[in-house]
Amino acid sequence: MYVHCGSVQKARKLFDEIPQKSLITWNAMISGYSQHGHGMEVLDLYQDMQTSGTLPDEVTLVGVLSSCANLGAQRIGHDLEKKIDILGYGSNTFLKNALMNMYARCGNLSKATAIFDAMPEKSLISWTAIIGGYGMHGQGKVSVELFDQMIRTGIKPDKAVFVSVLTACSHAGLTEKGLDYFYSMEKKYNLKPSTEHYSCVVDLLGRAGQLSKARDFIESMPMNPDGPVWGALLGACKIHKNVELAKLAFDKVVELEPDNIGYYVLLSNIYSEANDKEGISRIRIMMRERGVRKDPGYSFVERNGKLHLFMAGSKSHPQEKEIYDMLRKLQHLVEPNNDRAISTSTSVHSERLAIAFALLNSTEEKICVIKNLRICADCHVFVKSVSKFFNFEFIIRDATRFHHFKDGSCSCKDFW
Ligand SMILES: [Zn+2]
Ligand SMILES: [Zn+2]
Structure with a gap:
């Protein structure tokens, strides 16, 4: 209950008071930390669990692997891979996907690919993970090939895999291909694009320098654009140094997400590249007035x-x-x-x-x-x-x- 309500500290206090901890107890705490992004705590707790002699199951291992993925802890993840084999979970698709995701997010794409290739049964989740993995590393062409290959094997795509392939296209500058995918969602697969897909397309057009097209695209949306949609336009304005449009995108985005520091920093950087000292100080004042604090790097x-x-x-x-x-x-x-x-x-x-x-x-x-x-x-x-x-x-x-x-x-x- 405490974990679900976001009170990880209270959950931990209770956890510490339980004298005899069962596997379920350990799992509740480990998954709780992992869901709330407390990766270091997950790894510490997993250590304690091992010391206590309780053996992990799939739930524990997925929680620990996803924390390794977030923290870039590849060595620890690699040890877990061995543990998975020893415990006899080697053929568990769920864990294979988690391992693949861990290697891809730790920067080891070749290991992720090897796991993917060796999987006898590739689920939609496996395909999504590998397509996203290549996309993150800027190898959009491979993502696109994998996506097409997935379609050929008869797997029906869902909204999540479209986010992965659209992101991959935008990181690799495959604008036309990305637009084709976007329009195929509804036409071919009967999937209604959500704001997440729209923000991918804004990013795609924006990165390619088609800023006014990106703006028109936002205005043509059938639903209200959310923060990430305007944020994508703002990001594109930074790449292509368009101060005027950046101001517009910023006004829209801070209305929707007034506490997201990233947008203030982006506009401030745009001003700084344009040598606009007044702009920078305006942003500083705005941040101070609204009490937005910079996350420590x-x-x-x-x-x-x-x-x-x-x-x-x-x-x-x-x-x-x-x-x-x-x-x-x-x-x-x-x-x-x-x-x-x-x-x-x-x-x-x-x-x-x-x-x-x-x-x-x-x-x-x-x-x-x-x-x-x-x-x-x-x-x-x-x-x-x-x-x-x-x-x-x-x-x-x-x-x-x-x-x-x-x-x-x-x-x-x-x-x-
Ligand atoms: Zn770079
Ligand atoms: Zn730096």
């Missing part, structure tokens, strides 16, 4: 099966001194003529600290960082430059997608 990176959390500018890590030394070295590599101190706000953004830490402790040639917010333009340039000097693939999953940095360029083609 943080990043996770996993090393040797342990998750390390970095906040922007944080100095609480045991390897703090080495991390900041490394950051200075990287800064010098990237900008040898600039003796800028490592103190300005963007130079200590959480993903940079995570990367410096990972480079210090690396055993593999891949570094995967999970970040809660959208990566900023400064850090994007920084990581691209850093990737020239190392034989590493730097992967950053930000709030919207994956960025794969290698040899000085990014898989998003600077389009995010």
